[in-house]
Amino acid sequence: MTAATADARSSSRTLAGSKSRRWRETIIARLFLVAALISVAITAFIILTLFERALEFLLAIDPSQLVAEGWFPRRGMFDLATLLIGSLLVTLIAMLIAGPVGLLSAVYLAEYASPRVRGAVKPVLEILAGIPSVVLGFFALTFINPNVVQTLVPSAEGFNLAAAAVGVGILTIPLVATISEDSMRAVPQALREAAYGLGARPGTTAMRVVVPAAVSGIVAAMILGVSRAVGETMVVAIAAGASGGSLRTVDPFGPGQTMTAAMAALATGSDQVTGDSAAFQSLFFVGLVLFVLTLGLNLVGDVFVRRVRQAY
Amino acid sequence: MAAVPSGATGAVERSLAGSGRDWRGLVFQVLLLGALLLTLVVLITLLVDQFTRGLPVFVDRGTDFLTSGLSSNPEKAGVGQGIVGTLLTGVLVALLCFPLGILTALYLEEYAPDNRLTRLITINIRNLAGVPSIVYGLLGLTVFVAVFASLGFPNSGRNIMAGALTLTALILPIVIITSAEAIRAVPQSLREGGYGVGASRWQVTSRLVLPAARPGILTGTILALARALGETAPLLLAGAILGTFSTSGSLNDLLTGPYTVLPMTVYDWSRKPQEEFRQLTSAAIIVLLVITLFFNALAIFLRNRYQKQW
Numbered sequence: 001m002t003a004a005t006a007d008a009r010s011s012s013r014t015l016a017g018s019k020s021r022r023w024r025e026t027i028i029a030r031l032f033l034v035a036a037l038i039s040v041a042i043t044a045f046i047i048l049t050l051f052e053r054a055l056e057f058l059l060a061i062d063p064s065q066l067v068a069e070g071w072f073p074r075r076g077m078f079d080l081a082t083l084l085i086g087s088l089l090v091t092l093i094a095m096l097i098a099g100p101v102g103l104l105s106a107v108y109l110a111e112y113a114s115p116r117v118r119g120a121v122k123p124v125l126e127i128l129a130g131i132p133s134v135v136l137g138f139f140a141l142t143f144i145n146p147n148v149v150q151t152l153v154p155s156a157e158g159f160n161l162a163a164a165a166v167g168v169g170i171l172t173i174p175l176v177a178t179i180s181e182d183s184m185r186a187v188p189q190a191l192r193e194a195a196y197g198l199g200a201r202p203g204t205t206a207m208r209v210v211v212p213a214a215v216s217g218i219v220a221a222m223i224l225g226v227s228r229a230v231g232e233t234m235v236v237a238i239a240a241g242a243s244g245g246s247l248r249t250v251d252p253f254g255p256g257q258t259m260t261a262a263m264a265a266l267a268t269g270s271d272q273v274t275g276d277s278a279a280f281q282s283l284f285f286v287g288l289v290l291f292v293l294t295l296g297l298n299l300v301g302d303v304f305v306r307r308v309r310q311a312y
Numbered sequence: 313m314a315a316v317p318s319g320a321t322g323a324v325e326r327s328l329a330g331s332g333r334d335w336r337g338l339v340f341q342v343l344l345l346g347a348l349l350l351t352l353v354v355l356i357t358l359l360v361d362q363f364t365r366g367l368p369v370f371v372d373r374g375t376d377f378l379t380s381g382l383s384s385n386p387e388k389a390g391v392g393q394g395i396v397g398t399l400l401t402g403v404l405v406a407l408l409c410f411p412l413g414i415l416t417a418l419y420l421e422e423y424a425p426d427n428r429l430t431r432l433i434t435i436n437i438r439n440l441a442g443v444p445s446i447v448y449g450l451l452g453l454t455v456f457v458a459v460f461a462s463l464g465f466p467n468s469g470r471n472i473m474a475g476a477l478t479l480t481a482l483i484l485p486i487v488i489i490t491s492a493e494a495i496r497a498v499p500q501s502l503r504e505g506g507y508g509v510g511a512s513r514w515q516v517t518s519r520l521v522l523p524a525a526r527p528g529i530l531t532g533t534i535l536a537l538a539r540a541l542g543e544t545a546p547l548l549l550a551g552a553i554l555g556t557f558s559t560s561g562s563l564n565d566l567l568t569g570p571y572t573v574l575p576m577t578v579y580d581w582s583r584k585p586q587e588e589f590r591q592l593t594s595a596a597i598i599v600l601l602v603i604t605l606f607f608n609a610l611a612i613f614l615r616n617r618y619q620k621q622w
Contacts, residue, residue: 231444
């Protein structure tokens with residue numbers, strides 16, 4: 001009897017481990033937590049910096065300077081609408097390319113492709129996703145513009161928003177295709193079988209059953225695609241020109257600036273722009289607008305992504 | 313048992329097969345395949361275009377182009393400084409990213425209690441992954457460059473360490489998310505087996521979970537690293553040099569002096585109007601693609617080689 005109690009006591013001691021072992025475990029757990037908190041610190045620093053400097057900028061200028069004929073930071077003209085319109089134009093054209101091409105590719109990969117075809121095609125999308133954006137910017141400037149955009153619209157200039165937008169669209173295709181494909185693969189096989197059982201053809205099954213069932217994921221893919229296109233910098237900085245500033249314009253076939261390209265332009269000339277001038281501070285103001293915009297898009301996109309997971 | 317009249321079977325078969333060929337379905341399928349092929353055509357066109365323009369530079373100048381420094385003279389300009397900068401950045405980012413990313417992923421998957429703090433960290437990481445890269449440049453400028461400057465580093469703190477820290481912040485969320493996915497895929501039974509023989513949580517994590525998740529973690533981290541090496545926008549703000557500069561080449565100079573990376577060289581040259589620089593840009597793009605696509609291919613290879621179905 002006493003032997004058994006002693007046994008139980010010693011075994012519970014063994015399970016808890018020696019003091020040094022427990023110490024080590026606690027220290028390791030704390031260390032892990034510290035690492036995890038670093039990412040929170042990064043966010044905190046981004047938000048703090050953006051808000052602080054953007055506020056400094058807004059206090060330093062006259063509010064009327066935010067509405068002007070264009071965005072010319074070095075001349076004190078900070079027309080935000082110019083940049084918003086530029087970003088909107090580029091995003092719209094980019095998504096007109098990335099949306100259909102990405103979605104149709106995803107339908108093929110999820111519904112038609114044999115495992116072998118899939119195995120061969122997926123790496124192509126991954127390689128495209130891995131191409132640096134400067135490379136696409138140069139390609140947009142020296143190939144897409146003269147050979148595609150200027151062929152279709154002869155009046156298009158050497159630097160223009162449309163060519164940049166095509167480049168951005170190409171960069172966004174893999175993202176749209178991957179998220180759409182994942183959501184279509186998550187559609188249960190039973191739904192397809194039911195459609196075939198009713199006599200539906202493969203095309204009908206794909207478009208009338210699978211795509212509607214995966215619509216949350218497809219919407220998420222589009223929203224995250226828009227977010228990616230809005231945030232793309234180098235393609236626009238290289239191919240859209242207007243690095244000194246731009247008049248407010250809705251013409252996609254002339255040079256123009258987006259929020260990101262305006263930031264790149266300010267950064268490129270940072271040797272000329274002194275640290276405290278309003279032109280330099282405007283960088284943070286535009287950064288804040290861009291950050292809030294993409295954060296909003298990502299949060300909405302995330303809600304849709306999560307809905308896919310819950311549904312099935 | 314009455315035999316089914318043969319005419320009836322034919323009618324059923326005909327009706328199951330539909331009326332003749334499914335032309336609309338075929339057109340639809342061609343459309344889908346066309347979308348996919350369009351992507352392939354774009355990729356091939358891009359590669360062919362860059363190679364036809366850039367290869368003559370390698371033919372004319374050989375390794376001289378790879379070793380020369382930046383110059384405003386197109387006959388002398390080379391990507392040597394860019395290659396050194398890109399490779400050194402890669403090493404620094406890898407050194408910072410691997411431990412931080414893996415520790416965070418292990419914390420979230422193996423250690424974290426399900427409480428508000430954990431949810432905050434998870435949501436935070438998911439959203440950080442979607443922040444445009446140029447915004448990280450602002451972080452690099454106001455935090456990392458500023459810290460190095462206030463510590464009295466030369467060149468107002470615009471050194472490769474600030475650049476590497478900026479890129480680390482940029483890809484850390486991606487490394488964490490992909491590592492966490494790889495860790496989550498390790499079956500619970502493996503952990504239970506470990507605990508069953510008396511292993512502590514750290515022992516289970518380090519000797520069972522981590523080795524099992526290693527291929528997935530490696531793949532995700534290498535892909536993220538490839539992305540970091542191709543980034544330009546954040547480094548524009550975090551102090552990489554556009555234009556020319558000279559270094560002694562000593563490690564101290566490399567770490568604390570002015571620096572540039574290959575994508576910056578590409579950006580700089582792409583803005584020059586002379587035809588010679590167009591060729592040089594394509595040649596630099598070839599070098600950049602070789603480096604980034606090598607990492608991409610390595611990651612895809614690792615995944616296909618070690619992919620496990622539990």
